Amino acid sequence: EWIIPESHPRRESLLEREKLVEGMCDGVVVPQGLIAHGRGECFDYLLGETSIPPALEAERAAAAMFHLAKHPVISVNGNVAVLAAREVVELSEATGALIEVNLFYRTRERAKAIADLLYAHGARQVLGVDDATARIPGLDSMRGLVSPNGIYKADYVLLGIEDGDRTEALVRIGKTVAAIDLNPLSRTSLAASIPIVDHIKRALTNIKRYYESMSREEASRVINSFNPRKVIADTLLYIRNRLETLARQLMYDYR
Numbered sequence: 001e002w003i004i005p006e007s008h009p010r011r012e013s014l015l016e017r018e019k020l021v022e023g024m025c026d027g028v029v030v031p032q033g034l035i036a037h038g039r040g041e042c043f044d045y046l047l048g049e050t051s052i053p054p055a056l057e058a059e060r061a062a063a064a065m066f067h068l069a070k071h072p073v074i075s076v077n078g079n080v081a082v083l084a085a086r087e088v089v090e091l092s093e094a095t096g097a098l099i100e101v102n103l104f105y106r107t108r109e110r111a112k113a114i115a116d117l118l119y120a121h122g123a124r125q126v127l128g129v130d131d132a133t134a135r136i137p138g139l140d141s142m143r144g145l146v147s148p149n150g151i152y153k154a155d156y157v158l159l160g161i162e163d164g165d166r167t168e169a170l171v172r173i174g175k176t177v178a179a180i181d182l183n184p185l186s187r188t189s190l191a192a193s194i195p196i197v198d199h200i201k202r203a204l205t206n207i208k209r210y211y212e213s214m215s216r217e218e219a220s221r222v223i224n225s226f227n228p229r230k231v232i233a234d235t236l237l238y239i240r241n242r243l244e245t246l247a248r249q250l251m252y253d254y255r
C-alpha cells in the first residue's frame, strides 16, 4: 500500500483522492463521483484552494437561512459523505437541520452505506434510505425520489457536489437552495438561490461558524441584501484578477 509522506506539499489533496477511491470500493461513491472530484480540484486550483471573499459572503447567507428556515435539510451524496461526513453531522447538530441521503444514482445499498457512514460520525437520524417515497416533479423516476419528511417538505435545502438538473428542479418547486460547488459556471451554481463556490469541507465549516455567531435579526439583514448573481460575478472577477497577478509575477521573475 502506498503511503503519502507527511511532508508532501499536496498531502491533503492526495488523501482526499485516496478516500474517494476507497469510497468507491466500499460502494459509497460512484465512478462518476471520481470524475466530478477531478473537475472540482481543477477549479480549486484557480481559487488558490482557499475560501475566497465571495464564497464567505455566500456562506454567511447560507448560515443566515438556517436561522430563518422552518424546515431546513442538508442533502448528502456519496462524495459529500466521504469528504465531509463529520462536518455535515456537526452542522446538523448546530442548526437542527435534518440530514437526508439524496442520490443521482440511487440504489438502496448505496443509500444505506452513506447513512452508515454518517451514523459512524455521530448522526442521530438520516432520512432518505427506506423512506424515499415522494417525488420531485421534473426529474425522471429514481432521480426524483426524496423523503416526504425531508427534502419534499423542506423550505431550505443545503446541498453540495450536486447535478444541475436536480438543483434546478428543487428551485423550480420553490425551495431556497444553497449549493456548494467549486465550479462557478456549473448549472448548479447558476441555478442556486445561494451559490457557494468553495470546497465542501471548507464551506460546511465556515457555515457552522457563521451560524453560531449570528442573531436572527442579523440573519434577516444578510438575506435581504444577498444577490446570487453578484456572488458569481465577483467569483469570476476574483479568478481573473488572481490569474492576472500570477501571470505578471511569472513574467517579472522571468525578466
Ligand code: ATP
Pocket: 036, 037, 038, 039, 040, 041, 043, 083, 160, 161, 162, 163, 164, 165, 180, 181, 182, 183, 185, 186, 187, 188, 189, 198, 199, 200, 201
Ligand atoms: P452541472 O450539472 O451543475 O452543470 P456538472 O455536470 O459539471 O455540473 P456534476 O457532476 O453534475 O457536475 O456536479 C458536480 C459538481 O461538483 C462539479 O461542478 C464539481 O466542480 C463540483 N465539485 C467536485 N468536487 C467538489 C468538492 N470537493 N467541493 C465542492 N464542489 C465540488
Ligand code: MG
Pocket: 162, 163, 164, 165
Ligand atoms: Mg451535471
